[in-house]
Amino acid sequence: MNKSLGHEKYKYAAVATDVVIFTVVRGELKVLLIKMKKKPYTNKWALPGGLVHAEESVDDAAKRILEEKTGVSKVYLKQLAAFGRVGRDPFGRVVSVAYFALVSSDKLKLKTTEEYSDVAWFDVKKVTDLAYDHDEILRTAVSQLKGELMYSKISAGLLPTEFTLTDLQHLYEVILNRNIDKRNFRKKIQQSGLIKAVGKQRKGTASRPAALFKFI
């Protein structure tokens, strides 16, 4: 969405997609932002996005943009909503279909340091004043992420295939931004049917070995 469209001269609106890419690092829920060059958003941060090409589905466009910005593929992307206010994009009449995804920060550490300096992770709690209507998109994404966390496998992207219940709980605590009771969490998540024990243990931890689980 940082290309000029000149779509003002067309009679109809064009389609873009913006992707809210979350990760968790050092106990913080972070979102990937890119720094813009073009006026009127010079040096403003924005969600990664781009126009949907004629020969690709909107889902595929979101995947493409995710991969372009992070190098990560095969991540589950979830459609959030369409944002279609008239003035939302000063470069033309563009409707954006927003997606969100959770990606493990170590899977893309290389990419974010290799990439130019105008791509960076930001603590979600501190982000404000994004370009376009991206503050609104981000708020919607955070809210939907929290709502779905306990009822879906979206968090799988943030953990290795095999993980401990404590790993999972810590992840949930960061995303939900609150403490969770260990016993209640274990009861609920094991009853949910979303994960199952793999029958192995994680050793070498200077403490009692933890059972490993995986998403089904």
Place this chain on the structure above:
Amino acid sequence: MNKSLGHEKYKYAAVATDVVIFTVVRGELKVLLIKMKKKPYTNKWALPGGLVHAEESVDDAAKRILEEKTGVSKVYLKQLAAFGRVGRDPFGRVVSVAYFALVSSDKLKLKTTEEYSDVAWFDVKKVTDLAYDHDEILRTAVSQLKGELMYSKISAGLLPTEFTLTDLQHLYEVILNRNIDKRNFRKKIQQSGLIKAVGKQRKGTASRPAALFKFI
């Protein structure tokens, strides 16, 4: 969406909106469909829809189309999802943002009889084989409608401003397609804070008068 676009020649996708308009008549949940003329969908039924103009928001486009097809305005339209498969529209590369609404059948009785014969209400349970990907859109809409019914005021569009709890329960039973316990329903809906008593009663009913309520 029943206009040729020729958007194949553009590089990017265009935006349309399709509106799933529900009503309840004679104990059935019905959806408004229009009969198409153009190949390859000649005589197929489809959801009302159309392209989003450059100067209107997607929300406004959905409202406009709702009003064009039903004559009803000031109805709450809820965004459902965007549908963006490449081949979903044989006339061009079009991404549709779908909405749904509930409108009282008596508010638009005139309109549907005045309108030409290729607009009609269909029992949702019997609808199949719609044009485009409209079967999928309809299924998604029905599912979301059922899910939100108890937690929002969307059903307000289907009732007069003042209604009895029995009216509301009958409506819910039709939409959810199951019986609801009267006492549990009354407890839950009155605790929800979505409605409140207006302090009046409906008289002249050959039975005990019922208290009237309204949505807040």
Place this chain on the structure above:
DNA sequence: GCAAAAGTGTTGAAAGTACACCCATGA
């Protein structure tokens, strides 16, 4: 007084929440 719909409570089950101690391992 009777037909017709309005209105109202209780009990049991299930799910959610709060809370504290013992266990297995590596160092």
Place this chain on the structure above:
DNA sequence: TCATGGGTGTACTTTCAACACTTTTGC
């Protein structure tokens, strides 16, 4: 043996589900 994190159960509260009779009105 101790430091570290792993693992477990119970009591209370809240929510959901099942279920039947009395009340008020018009005729």
